[in-house]
Amino acid sequence: MQESADIIIIGGGIVGLMTARYLAREGADVMLLEAGDLGAEASGANAGSIHLQIPYPEFAAYGEDWARAYRPCLEFLKQSLALWTALPAELGADLDARFAGGITAAWTGAQMDRIRAKAEIEAEAGVETEILGRDELLRRAPYLSPEAVGGGYCQPEGKANPLRVILVLARAAACAGARIATQTRVSGIVPVRGGHAVVTTRGEVRTGRIINAAGAAAGRIGAMIGTTLDIRGFPLQVTITEPLAGLIPHLVYSAAGKLSLKQVANGGCVIGGGWPAREREDGVLVTDPESLAGNMGVAARVVPALARARALRSWTAWVNGTPDWRPILGKDPDRPEMIHALFPWVGFSAAPMTARVAADLALGRSSPVALRGLSLLCD
Numbered sequence: 607m608q609e610s611a612d613i614i615i616i617g618g619g620i621v622g623l624m625t626a627r628y629l630a631r632e633g634a635d636v637m638l639l640e641a642g643d644l645g646a647e648a649s650g651a652n653a654g655s656i657h658l659q660i661p662y663p664e665f666a667a668y669g670e671d672w673a674r675a676y677r678p679c680l681e682f683l684k685q686s687l688a689l690w691t692a693l694p695a696e697l698g699a700d701l702d703a704r705f706a707g708g709i710t711a712a713w714t715g716a717q718m719d720r721i722r723a724k725a726e727i728e729a730e731a732g733v734e735t736e737i738l739g740r741d742e743l744l745r746r747a748p749y750l751s752p753e754a755v756g757g758g759y760c761q762p763e764g765k766a767n768p769l770r771v772i773l774v775l776a777r778a779a780a781c782a783g784a785r786i787a788t789q790t791r792v793s794g795i796v797p798v799r800g801g802h803a804v805v806t807t808r809g810e811v812r813t814g815r816i817i818n819a820a821g822a823a824a825g826r827i828g829a830m831i832g833t834t835l836d837i838r839g840f841p842l843q844v845t846i847t848e849p850l851a852g853l854i855p856h857l858v859y860s861a862a863g864k865l866s867l868k869q870v871a872n873g874g875c876v877i878g879g880g881w882p883a884r885e886r887e888d889g890v891l892v893t894d895p896e897s898l899a900g901n902m903g904v905a906a907r908v909v910p911a912l913a914r915a916r917a918l919r920s921w922t923a924w925v926n927g928t929p930d931w932r933p934i935l936g937k938d939p940d941r942p943e944m945i946h947a948l949f950p951w952v953g954f955s956a957a958p959m960t961a962r963v964a965a966d967l968a969l970g971r972s973s974p975v976a977l978r979g980l981s982l983l984c985d
């Protein structure tokens with residue numbers, strides 16, 4: 607392969623594919639390079655939650671100062687969610703996307719106080735969270751444990767099927783004219799006259815602009831141009847149960863333990879929430895039985911019907927994480943011909959807006975959102 611493209615995207619996860627689609631639709635000459643298969647890392651293996659609210663466990667652990675610093679991310683996620691809701695019609699495809707809202711259930715008065723405090727900061731970012739007493743909570747979500755004392759309800763949140771999303775996006779990007787090369791790992795970036803040579807396992811591609819959408823491996827791409835990026839992979843696991851009759855329309859979280867829970871189109875309940883998987887000595891990820899037991903325990907406490915459901919399958923993947931949860935988004939300060947498009951932890955939810963920003967910058971436009979205060983690159 608000895609080719610050229612005006613814009614090269616490194617990474618065929620949801621961010622890379624969405625960016626490729628935006629760029630190709632707008633007439634750019636764009637090529638996407640993916641080391642393995644499209645969506646084979648976090649983007650195809652995630653839990654499919656479309657989050658908006660401040661995550662309760664992090665709010666409890668890091669406090670209000672952290673949450674205030676996170677506020678620009680909420681505004682960003684709100685805009686991303688608006689793009690998500692339009693996406694099925696835009697793509698003309700069923701993505702199993704549903705937006706019935708997210709509920710954080712509480713078990714103590716102290717947890718309710720925290721949900722209230724969290725809601726105040728969310729409101730400052732224009733994100734409304736309704737505070738529900740026990741009766742109203744159980745009326746709206748009768749599947750929850752009667753031991754719940756109340757909760758917070760964030761109406762815009764939802765879910766989509768990550769595998770469908772990846773397949774549909776890949777088709778849409780290719781139909782719009784993006785060139786997509788899978789099994790093509792980038793191993794180096796060399797400055798050449800008029801741009802860069804992107805060195806891959808299948809040859810070189812010459813380009814003027816590069817978008818780093820390599821997710822958990824983005825630090826290695828940064829290192830290729832001499833930039834240190836504070837992002838790395840964290841091993842996570844998710845589990846799905848056997849199909850149950852229609853029970854849970856919402857995205858469900860608990861204030862008493864890490865949980866994200868939803869029922870998908872075939873009736874299975876997808877249970878996760880940031881429980882760690884284990885990395886074997888050979889680097890392969892495997893499910894951690896302690897995480898599995900802990901995660902199922904929290905889920906069954908929140909939704910008692912799940913105590914009788916069999917878990918069918920657990921899977922693992924590396925999530926892209928930054929220490930304070932803020933994205934690395936924008937032009938590289940030293941090498942502006944590279945644009946980093948990295949939204950950590952909830953990158954599925956944030957992908958449409960992350961891709962929009964990356965595409966606009968690559969086209970020479972200004973970012974549609976303020977990056978100062980949002981992106982770690984602009985501190």
Ligand SMILES: Cc1cc2nc3c(=O)[nH]c(=O)nc-3n(C[C@H](O)[C@H](O)[C@H](O)COP(=O)(O)OP(=O)(O)OC[C@H]3O[C@@H](n4cnc5c(N)ncnc54)[C@H](O)[C@@H]3O)c2cc1C
Pocket residue numbers: 616617618619620621622639640641642643644645646647648649650651652653654655656657790791792793819820821822823824842843844866878921922923924925926947948949950951952953954955956
């Ligand atoms: C188990 C799990 C559950 C999650 N649940 C949720 C959720 O419910 N909601 C949510 O919002 N987020 C969730 N996330 C996070 C979310 O999945 C990620 O933040 C998001 O998918 C990141 O997308 P991406 O396109 O940036 O990166 P990725 O999906 O990681 O894609 C990056 C791509 O770059 C490729 N690549 C890397 N290095 C190279 C190279 N040198 N050359 C070429 N290609 C390369 C990789 O092969 C990969 O395909 C979850 C993550 C995990 C792991």
